[in-house]
Amino acid sequence: MLKARVSTIKGRIIAIFILCLGFTGALTAIYSWQVLDLKKKLLLMEEFHGLFEDILEVRRYEKNFMYFREASSLQEISVYLERAREKANRLAPDIIRIVGENAFKPFQASLLRYKTAIEGCFKGCGEPDIVELRAIGTSMVDFTQKLLQEKRKRINRVLKQILILPIAYMGGFVLLIILLFQSLARSILSRISFVQQATEEVAKGNFTPIENPGKTRDEVTELIEAFNRMAAELESRWEQLVESRKLASIGTFTSGIAHELNNPLNNISLTAETLLEECDKLDKGESKEMILDIINQATRASEVVRNLLDFSRTETPSLTRLQVKEVLQKTINLIRNQIMIVGVKLNVNVPEDIPPICGNLHSLEQVFLNLLLNAVQAMPDGGRITIDVKETDDGYVAIDVSDTGVGIKPEALEKIFDPFYTTKPAGRGTGLGLSIVYGIIKKHGGYVEVKSEVGVGTTFTVYIPICKTDEEKKEATQ
Numbered sequence: 001m002l003k004a005r006v007s008t009i010k011g012r013i014i015a016i017f018i019l020c021l022g023f024t025g026a027l028t029a030i031y032s033w034q035v036l037d038l039k040k041k042l043l044l045m046e047e048f049h050g051l052f053e054d055i056l057e058v059r060r061y062e063k064n065f066m067y068f069r070e071a072s073s074l075q076e077i078s079v080y081l082e083r084a085r086e087k088a089n090r091l092a093p094d095i096i097r098i099v100g101e102n103a104f105k106p107f108q109a110s111l112l113r114y115k116t117a118i119e120g121c122f123k124g125c126g127e128p129d130i131v132e133l134r135a136i137g138t139s140m141v142d143f144t145q146k147l148l149q150e151k152r153k154r155i156n157r158v159l160k161q162i163l164i165l166p167i168a169y170m171g172g173f174v175l176l177i178i179l180l181f182q183s184l185a186r187s188i189l190s191r192i193s194f195v196q197q198a199t200e201e202v203a204k205g206n207f208t209p210i211e212n213p214g215k216t217r218d219e220v221t222e223l224i225e226a227f228n229r230m231a232a233e234l235e236s237r238w239e240q241l242v243e244s245r246k247l248a249s250i251g252t253f254t255s256g257i258a259h260e261l262n263n264p265l266n267n268i269s270l271t272a273e274t275l276l277e278e279c280d281k282l283d284k285g286e287s288k289e290m291i292l293d294i295i296n297q298a299t300r301a302s303e304v305v306r307n308l309l310d311f312s313r314t315e316t317p318s319l320t321r322l323q324v325k326e327v328l329q330k331t332i333n334l335i336r337n338q339i340m341i342v343g344v345k346l347n348v349n350v351p352e353d354i355p356p357i358c359g360n361l362h363s364l365e366q367v368f369l370n371l372l373l374n375a376v377q378a379m380p381d382g383g384r385i386t387i388d389v390k391e392t393d394d395g396y397v398a399i400d401v402s403d404t405g406v407g408i409k410p411e412a413l414e415k416i417f418d419p420f421y422t423t424k425p426a427g428r429g430t431g432l433g434l435s436i437v438y439g440i441i442k443k444h445g446g447y448v449e450v451k452s453e454v455g456v457g458t459t460f461t462v463y464i465p466i467c468k469t470d471e472e473k474k475e476a477t478q
C-alpha cells in the first residue's frame, strides 16, 4: 500500500516533503542539544573560575602572612583552602575528563600538603616552610590556570561547531533535495516526452499503442493508458473514414472498372468474331497476329484485375529487415528498359550508413514501381528521376522520388491518393497506383508526403520505420 502510494508522483512529492520535515526536525534537535551543551560548559567554566579565585585568595593571604605574620591571615588561608578543596572534590570527574587523572592527583596532593602545613602553624609547631608553601601555591595556581585554558579551548570548539554544523547540514540537505527533484523530474519528463513523440506519430497517422517506458505505475502511466485509448478510438474512426471514402468512390469504381474491363473484353470479342468469320480467308501470319492481339487484351484485363486485388487486400504483409538500397535496386531492374526507352535519366543516392527498414519486399517493390512509373509517365519528353535516401531524427528512413515532370495542380493534390482518381487517358491508368502505395506504406507503420509544382516537377517522400533489434528497442525505452 505504502509502496503504491510512494510510486505515484503525488506520493513521491509527499515523501520528499516528509523527508524535508525530518531533516529540519533533526537539525533543530542537534542545534538545541549543542546550545544546551554549551550552556553546561559555561556553567562548569564558572565553577573552575571560582576554584581559580579561591586559590588566588589563598595566595593573597599567604603573602599577607609573610609580611605581617597575622594569625587572621592564616585563618583566611584555611577558609579559602577548604573551599578550594571542597570544589576540587565536587568537580573531580569533570576535571579528570579535561586534564586527566595524572594531572589532577598531584593538585589534590598539593592542596593537602598546603593544608597540613597551615594546620601545623595553628598547632604552634613554629614557622611554616615559606619556600615550600610558595612552591605548592605556585603549582596550584598553574594547575587551575591550565584547567581554565583547556576549558576555554573546548568551549571555543563547541562554538565553532555551532556555527559550522548547521551550514554544512543545510548545504547537504539542499543538495539532497536538488538531486531528489532532479531524478523525479527526469523520470517524469522523459516519459512525457515519449508521449509527446507518440502524439506526433498519431498526427502522421500512426496509431500504434505505446508502452509505459518506466517500471513504476503512476499518473504518467494513467496518461499513457488514456493516450492509448484515444489512439485506438482515433484509429477506428480513421478506418471508418477510409471505408466511407472507399464507399464514396464506388461510383467512380463502377464506371472505372466497367470501362477498364470493357475495353479489352470488347477488343477480344471483336477480334475473336473477326477471326471466326474470316478464318478461311486469312493467312497464317494474319491469324497469328489476331491471336496475339487477343492475348494482349486478356493480359491487360488480368492486369486490371490484379491491381484491384492489390487495392482490396487487407491483410498485413509479413515484415522482415530490408536494406533500402536492395529494394530500390530490385525495383529499378524491373523497369530499367522502360526508363531508358523514354529517355529519362535516373540518379540514385543511398548513403552507406542507412539503417535497415522493416518491410515486405514484394509490397515495397510495388510501392516504388508505382512511384517510378508515375514519374516516367509525367515526363513524356524525357527528364530526370532522382532518388535520395536519408535517415530522419524520429526513427524513419525517408526515400524521396523526384521527377522533373509536368507536376500536379494544387486542387488535384488532395485527390491523387483516392482510388480510381486518374488524369490519364482511358486505358492508360486505373487510378489505383497511389492508393495502393498509400495502403502499403500505412501497413508498414509509415506515411507518404508529396510536394509538387506545376511545370517544375514532383517529389514523393516515403517514410518507413527503421528496423530496430530487440536490444536497440530496450535501449530506446531506458
Ligand SMILES: Nc1ncnc2c1ncn2[C@@H]1O[C@H](COP(=O)(O)OP(=O)(O)OP(=O)(O)O)[C@@H](O)[C@H]1O
Pocket (backbone or CB within 6 Å): 370, 374, 375, 378, 403, 405, 406, 407, 408, 416, 417, 421, 422, 423, 424, 428, 429, 430, 431, 432, 433, 434, 435, 458
Ligand atoms: N509524378 C507525378 N507527376 C505528376 N502527376 C502525378 C505523378 N504521380 C501521380 N500523378 C497524378 O496522380 C494521379 C493518380 O496516380 P495513380 O498512380 O494513383 O494512378 P494512375 O497513374 O493515373 O493510374 P495507374 O497507376 O493505376 O496506372 C495520376 O493520374 C496523375 O495525375
Ligand SMILES: [Mg+2]
Pocket (backbone or CB within 6 Å): 370, 373, 374, 429, 433, 434
Ligand atoms: Mg500510377
